[in-house]
Amino acid sequence: MIVRRAVRRSTPRPELRRAVRYFLCLNALAIIGVAVAVSLASVHLAREQAVHFAEHSARGMAEWLISPHCTPRLRAGDPAALRALDEAVRARMRDGSVVRVKVWSVDGRVLYSDQAELIGRRYELAAEDRALAGTNRVTAAISELDRAEHEYEQQVERLVEVYLSLSGTDGEPVLFEAYFPADRLEDDARYIGWRLAPLALLAIVVLQLFQLPLALALARRLDHAHRERGRLLEHAIAASELERRRIARDLHDEVIQDLAGVGYSLGAVELHLSGGGERLRETVRRLSATVQRDVRALRRAMVDIHPPDLSVTRLPTALNELAEPMRATGKVCHVQVVETSELPVNVRQLLYRSAREALRNIDKHAHADRIDLTVETFGDQVRLTVDDNGVGFDAADPPQPDHLGMRLLGEAVREVRGTLSVTSAPGVGTVVTVVLPLDDSGQQRRWVPWRR
Incomplete structure (x- = not known):
């Protein structure tokens, strides 16, 4: 909605x-x-x-x-x-x-x-x-x-x-x-x-x-x-974005296509094997499943390397696309987003990145079957809330695995003078909240296209 x-x-x-x-x-x-x-x-x-x-x-x-x-x-x-x-x-x-x-x-x-x-x-x-x-x-x-x-x-x-x-x-x-x-x-x-x-x-x-x-x-x-420093940073980001786009394009046009072709070929090989080669057919099936799994992993990596261009794609559409894999596994993922077309592009990008990291953690650790993702504005701030009904954890004794993604996200949020908070309790789920300012004091990065 x-x-x-x-x-x-x-x-x-x-x-x-x-x-x-x-x-x-x-x-x-x-x-x-x-x-x-x-x-x-x-x-x-x-x-x-x-x-x-x-x-x-x-x-x-x-x-x-x-x-x-x-x-x-x-x-x-x-x-x-x-x-x-x-x-x-x-x-x-x-x-x-x-x-x-x-x-x-x-x-x-x-x-x-x-x-x-x-x-x-x-x-x-x-x-x-x-x-x-x-x-x-x-x-x-x-x-x-x-x-x-x-x-x-x-x-x-x-x-x-x-x-x-x-x-x-x-x-x-x-x-x-x-x-x-x-x-x-x-x-x-x-x-x-x-x-x-x-x-x-x-x-x-x-x-x-x-x-x-x-x-x-x-x-x-x-x-x-x-401002000059900001422009240099913007050009550096633009150059990095071009390189990421080139890598994603190469993955899509070459590696993924080749692996997909190998998967199809393995399926055809399995169909043409004679009846006496059951063990060989099982090996081919395992290889085909492995190739298909690797193709899916590469597609996810490609999306991570080159997320949707939010200067063109609307944020609600991008967030709903993020939620689709969760829905495909039977989870209820409800997305409610304000009209964000007037939000600065860098704010939309950081909201998208925050939602992606929160959903990734839910998928890995939360064992939740319901997720509520909300984006709303109030005054001169915008707030992203990702709430799940998973297992949660004790805030006084957080999980030990290295959550590098959340740490990097926290640094990115603090760079624009925003706040990132995680509240949880055992058995009641986890709430991730990101609040970003909408004034220029928080907009350290404003997207501009790279021009030769």
Whole structure:
């Protein structure tokens, strides 16, 4: 029975589109990854720049504002000198960019602070801070605010603490300490980072746009090479098919015909033997049977060597011809096939080969008396099912004989991205299922005639 059903035609050149989509997806992931990395790096760089800016601001404040007021009178605690420095410092702090200012003697005494209660107190300076005295080095870091001198800065959560050394009017070194709000510096860092990130991303996008035509050209070249390889493979297959056809023709026209003639001659010889040659007639009959058996075997081999041309012969007809030998032995072989004229030739050929191998195994091993062979399409796939009611076998302990034909068939099915499965159980028969794709991704071989 033939069931007609529409088969969707495959779309051309999906490999190229997949390669381009793959390239674009990778580019998108690369842009996202680089965007995150650039943003983090920009913020980090901007934070470093902000801390560097704090160092630069502290140095400028120390040289131009603090140093001229560091006189011997300030060291002695003269109120007028302290007041003059305080007025200059508070004018600088009015914009909120500086939170606290301290001027230290090398031995740890606070010579001046905008927090007046700290003036004159002594604290233990850290070794790295004392080491700055008389040098041009500057240290800056987020302060932990965990020392005794920080009792008036506790209300502020995070501060950038900057230490440096400067010289007073008398040449004696003093230490200058300034506190900058960390949140403000980080806001500046984020602002700088967000200004840098778009530039970096724009450069990446422009680079990708320049790469896209190159990628398309490479994809087209690969596609062209793939098609050339396919054409070479098709010609090789066509040449192999011609050679197989020549061998089949030679078998049919010469060897099989000669053996058939020998069989007929042996039959004639048997008829003309005299009655006393019973033993000789039995020998002739055996020879005639052997020749006829060999002729049938050669005819089967000829069909195997040169199967029907499915670009001309319809698949249902070819499958029914495969089933005829099974029916001739009394088996019920039911064939149901969809209208396959629109299936690619290579798919029809592989379906035929799969059905032939399954029927051959049934004939040799299954001892079945009923076989159901079905070909049907669903979506963008076609499925062949060969179901028998034979003895079956345990899937956990498959038969030991070497099923080379099934292994070769499995490789051919996998080459076109299809699947081959065999399910069985003792006493319930065996089901062989072959599923093949109908899109171009699975059609690695498309038949073309060989032309000289």
